[in-house]
Amino acid sequence: MSLGSRIKSLRKAQHLTQQKLAEKVEVSRIYVQALESNRRLxxxxxxxxxxxxxxxxxxxxxMDFSSPGKPGRVQLESMLENGELEIWYRSKKLSENELKRVYRVIEATLDDWEETDAKER
Structure with a gap:
């Protein structure tokens, strides 16, 4: 089960619409839809x-609960689909200062996306 599918399943189990979940977590409904369809992480x-x-x-x-006999397996398939594994592998070659710089860039980008999504609501 992908992360997006897991979010969708848990949302439905809580009897929440995408809009209600979006309001609770302060993002747009479109962003929740993108999460559930694995277009965004x-x-x-x-x-x-x-x-x-x-x-x-x-x-x-x-966690991936759909794999019998493998409890606690992290969602590697979604990491592979989104290029995170390659980023992780390449990051192993960076110095601590370079990693901190990359992290700041990623956080700033993600914060900007969330702010943009919030403004679109």
């Missing part, structure tokens, strides 16, 4: 808002 800040809104722990959002 949530930032850590958004995961910290999604988990309580869906009444689960962050780890529960990221």
């Amino acid at each position: 949530p930032s850590m800040k958004l995961l910290q808002r999604l988990a309580p809104a869906l009444e689960v722990e962050i780890n529960d959002l990221l």
Whole structure:
């Protein structure tokens, strides 16, 4: 089960519409739709808002419960689809200062996207 499918399943289990979930986590309905269809990945800040809104722990959002015999397997398929594994692999060659710089750029970009989505509501 992909992260987006997991978010959608948990949202429905809580009897929330995409709009209600969007309001709870302070993003647009379109952004929730993009998360559920795996077109976007949530930032850590958004995961910290999604988990309580869906009444689960962050780890529960990221775990793959569809693999019998492999409890706790992280969603590698969605990481591969979104290029995160390649980024992780390449980041292993960076110095600590370079990693901090990359992290700041990524966080600023994600914050900007969330602000843009919030303004569109």
